[in-house]
Every structure is written in C-alpha cells, then in structure tokens.
Amino acid sequence: NDNVKVTIDDARHFIKTSKNKYDIVVFDTFLSESAPEHLLTKEALQDVQSILNPSGMLLTNFYGFTSGEMGYAARSVIKTYQKAGFLTYVIATPGNENGRNLLIIGSRAQLDFSNVNYAESNGIKITNLNGLLLPPHTINLRDAEILEDNKPNLSILYAKPSMSWKQGYNNIYTKEFLKY
Numbered sequence: 001n002d003n004v005k006v007t008i009d010d011a012r013h014f015i016k017t018s019k020n021k022y023d024i025v026v027f028d029t030f031l032s033e034s035a036p037e038h039l040l041t042k043e044a045l046q047d048v049q050s051i052l053n054p055s056g057m058l059l060t061n062f063y064g065f066t067s068g069e070m071g072y073a074a075r076s077v078i079k080t081y082q083k084a085g086f087l088t089y090v091i092a093t094p095g096n097e098n099g100r101n102l103l104i105i106g107s108r109a110q111l112d113f114s115n116v117n118y119a120e121s122n123g124i125k126i127t128n129l130n131g132l133l134l135p136p137h138t139i140n141l142r143d144a145e146i147l148e149d150n151k152p153n154l155s156i157l158y159a160k161p162s163m164s165w166k167q168g169y170n171n172i173y174t175k176e177f178l179k180y
Contacts (some may be wrong), residue, residue, distance in 0.1 A: 012038050012047070021053045027060040035158040040077050043149045045084035049108065057107040063158075063165040064092060064100030066139050070164060073157035074102055075144035081106045083146045089113070090134040098168030102134075 007014060011029060025048055029036040038044060040060065048058050058081075065071040081088040086106025091113075093100045105111065113129035120126070147154055 011036070012044055015044070015047050015051055018051050020051065021056070022051055023053050023056045025052065025056070025058045027058065035073075035154040035162070037147075037152040037154040038149075040080060040154055041147045041149045041152070042080050042084045045081060045086065045106065048106075049085065052108070055107065055109040057105055057111065058086065060104040062102040062104055063161055064095070064102050065097045065161045065165065066090070066092075066102070066134065067097065070097070070161040071139075072144065073154065073161055074104070075139060075141050076147055076154070076157060078104055078139060079141045079144040080147040082141075087111070090139065091129060091132045092134050093132070095172075096168070098165055099172045 011027070015025075027036070027039055029039060045058070052058065060077065062074050062077060064074075066074050078088055078090060081104060084106070085108070087108065087110060089105040089107075089111060091103040091105065093102075113133060116127055116129050118126040
C-alpha cells in the first residue's frame with residue numbers, strides 16, 4: 001500500500017534518530033529463542049517515549065508465561081515498562097500460558113479497552129478487550145528485575161520459557177494441521 005512507509009533499520013537506532021511522533025510502536029521482534037535485549041531495557045523504553053504522541057502506546061508481543069520461573073522474563077519486562085514510566089497493561093490471548101501470547105502495552109495516558117473495533121479475517125469481531133486484560137494483582141512483580149543497558153540478560157531469562165512456549169504452541173497447532 002502506498003500509504004505505508006517501510007523503513008529497514010535497527011529499531012533502537014531508528015527510535016533514537018526519528019524526528020516523527022507515533023500513535024503506536026509495535027515490538028514484534030523475537031526470533032525463536034532470541035530476545036531483542038537492546039529494545040526492552042529501561043533506557044530503550046524511555047527512548048520510545050520520546051517518539052510517542054502524548055496518548056501513544058508501545059505494544060510488545062511476548063510469550064504467555066507470567067507465573068513461576070517460566071514467567072520471570074515477562075514479569076521483568078513488565079516491571080521494566082513500569083520503571084521506564086509507562087502505565088502498563090497486559091493482555092493475554094486465550095489459553096494456557098504455554099500456548100498463549102502476551103501483549104504488553106505501555107502508555108503515558110490512561111487507555112480504555114472497552115471500545116475496540118477489530119475484526120479477525122475469520123469474521124470474529126472484538127469490541128471490548130477488558131476481558132483479556134490480566135488484572136495487575138495477578139502478576140507478582142516483587143521478584144522481577146529491571147532490565148537495563150548495562151546488564152543485557154533478557155536472552156538468558158527468556159531461553160527456557162521461549163523453548164517451552166514453542167513446544168506448547170507447536171503441540172496445539174500441529175493438531176490443526178493434521179486435520180487437513
């Protein structure tokens with residue numbers, strides 16, 4: 001589409017050099033067991049705020065674990081969002097932790113998820129996301145760490161849950177492929 005401008009660049013470099021302001025920035029930059037450590041630090045998230053409009057938001061697609069050892073990486077990302085100054089929301093796709101995704105959303109403005117106008121290609125319409133928001137009190141961030149540029153360890157925190165999530169995801173969707 002001619003209305004879509006595509007830029008190929010390292011995300012952090014783009015964020016630091018952009019002169020534009022955005023309503024939405026999406027981080028869906030994961031590759032298997034590799035996490036984009038340099039994008040999910042307190043410093044990087046603070047840089048993102050400089051290119052967001054006042055009511056803009058940052059969305060990060062992440063694996064679905066939030067509890068126990070497997071959820072430590074996600075809890076650390078959520079805690080880092082908060083430390084960077086974002087009001088933080090977590091939306092979980094339906095299903096068990098080992099097969100769901102999280103959308104970690106940060107904004108400086110209070111967001112309203114009750115008036116959404118979204119339709120899936122299969123015809124499913126979504127008008128209210130409140131039922132998918134994980135209540136903050138269900139995610140215990142006490143043991144989570146703040147991710148920082150001087151301690152890039154997200155890949156270490158992320159390796160075990162990403163492998164487990166991938167196995168769970170494949171188990172769920174392989175069954176669908178075998179039907180055909």
